[in-house]
Amino acid sequence: MKGKETILLVAAGLLGLTEPMWAGDIAEPGGYRMDEYRAPVPQTLQGAKVVTTAEAEALWREKKAVFFDVMPNTPKPANLPAGTIWRAAIRKDIPGSTWLANVGY
Structure with missing residues (x-):
């Protein structure tokens, strides 16, 4: 068996x-983890509650936690030739998350 x-x-x-x-x-890291993101x-x-993916989803659905989006903001390049059409990248985030731009890199 x-x-x-x-x-x-x-x-x-x-x-x-x-x-x-x-x-x-x-x-557990000794302090704030600065690598291996x-x-x-x-x-x-220590001092926190670690949750599984399923538990995190339940917290999100029940609006019992704040989720932070730390993906970067991609600014329009300063050296684009005149007449170039700039389209910002589409950001995919957790709906309702709070965006703290440029924290995650």
Whole structure:
């Protein structure tokens, strides 16, 4: 039976039905994390509550948390030739999030 259980667990993980098993191995940072922005987060964080993706979605749907969008603002290049049409990039964010431009890079 152990083989079938492993296959089910792997399949569930591939389908995104389980939390990553390695998340528990991530150490809490000693302070404000200044690198590895896209790295997994630890399961605990002193002074904070770490939530799963599903829990974050529930908080968002129930409007019980503020979500911050920290993607950069792409300004119009100063050296565009005259007559060039500038179209700002389309930003995809969490609806209702608060935008703090240029914080995330």
